[in-house]
Amino acid sequence: MTMYVITHKLNNYKLPAGYRNLLVGANKKRIDSAQYLTDNQGDNISDKNSSYCELTGMYWVWKNIDQVQGNVGISHYRRYFSDKSKLAEYIETVVTGKVIPLSLSRADDYLKDYDWIVPKKIALEDGEKNLYENYVNAHYKKDLEATKSAIKKLYPEYEATFDKVFTSNKFSQFNMCYTSKDEYVAYCQWLFDILFEVEKQIDITNYDTYQGRVFGFLAERLFNVWLQHGGNKNIKYLSVFDLRTRSREYIKQRLIGGTKKH
Numbered sequence: 001m002t003m004y005v006i007t008h009k010l011n012n013y014k015l016p017a018g019y020r021n022l023l024v025g026a027n028k029k030r031i032d033s034a035q036y037l038t039d040n041q042g043d044n045i046s047d048k049n050s051s052y053c054e055l056t057g058m059y060w061v062w063k064n065i066d067q068v069q070g071n072v073g074i075s076h077y078r079r080y081f082s083d084k085s086k087l088a089e090y091i092e093t094v095v096t097g098k099v100i101p102l103s104l105s106r107a108d109d110y111l112k113d114y115d116w117i118v119p120k121k122i123a124l125e126d127g128e129k130n131l132y133e134n135y136v137n138a139h140y141k142k143d144l145e146a147t148k149s150a151i152k153k154l155y156p157e158y159e160a161t162f163d164k165v166f167t168s169n170k171f172s173q174f175n176m177c178y179t180s181k182d183e184y185v186a187y188c189q190w191l192f193d194i195l196f197e198v199e200k201q202i203d204i205t206n207y208d209t210y211q212g213r214v215f216g217f218l219a220e221r222l223f224n225v226w227l228q229h230g231g232n233k234n235i236k237y238l239s240v241f242d243l244r245t246r247s248r249e250y251i252k253q254r255l256i257g258g259t260k261k262h
Contacts, residue, residue: 001070001104003178004037004061006054007077013243018104019075024057025049051204053216054175055195062188065181071111073178075101078243081117081178089241090251099246102238107178114236116227117178121170121237131221132166143202143214147222150197155190161229171224174240175216187226191219 004022005011010031011021023031026038027046039060040046049056058074065072075081080101082089089099110117128134135144144166151158165171177184195215204212227233244250 001108002068003073003075003104005075005077006057011077016101016103022057024054051212051215053213055216055219065185068181071108071180072184074176079174079240081238082241083238089246093246093251097248099241110236114234115183116233117236117238119172119174119176119240121172124169130167130169131171139217146198146201147218150194154193154197158225158229162225165224165228173220175219190226191222
């Protein structure tokens, strides 16, 4: 089993057994570490990293899936799965200085009963009613419309699920997962079929750096469509912790900020 940790720089966080750092956008980056995999070997889309984000790593894993023994997953250099409570994570941070990510032996135990491990759904903020409103407020409506058109063309049986997901107000974010090789391959085939079709239909030439990450943004939403379609996938939702909020300094500042002055 392997959990690929998507990174664009050196990652000094000590990782559990089975976690492998995967440098994305490697065609334009170099790091001095023989321990890192890179997304620019063999069949790859490394050159698309500025618009596909972590998906260039996901694509590389898909095309090199034969190298994986057992189950497979995707994490980020600063985001990891955890089945501990937030309080337990804070205590672990204070005592040891870090939170240990979910072990793959534990993850494999979950997959005895579930098809997928994914991030817990997060509710929308700022009074937004649903995912459709959330997307068009933050990004370009035409890109979402192109995505729906691609689904109607390639996978019309998913259109109703697409509509249902975009009327909900919660979704799993971050393009993170852990699952079987078969499930991973099936998802990637579906996802990249759609995204490559969308890429043909939209022009992102004048997008700024943030909006240029369009395919990463779309994939976060599409993952929820994949998971919900048919209602036959058993899903384990786990917390995701961010290293920026799991440090002694962060906790210290929170405690100081939360202390009332008399």
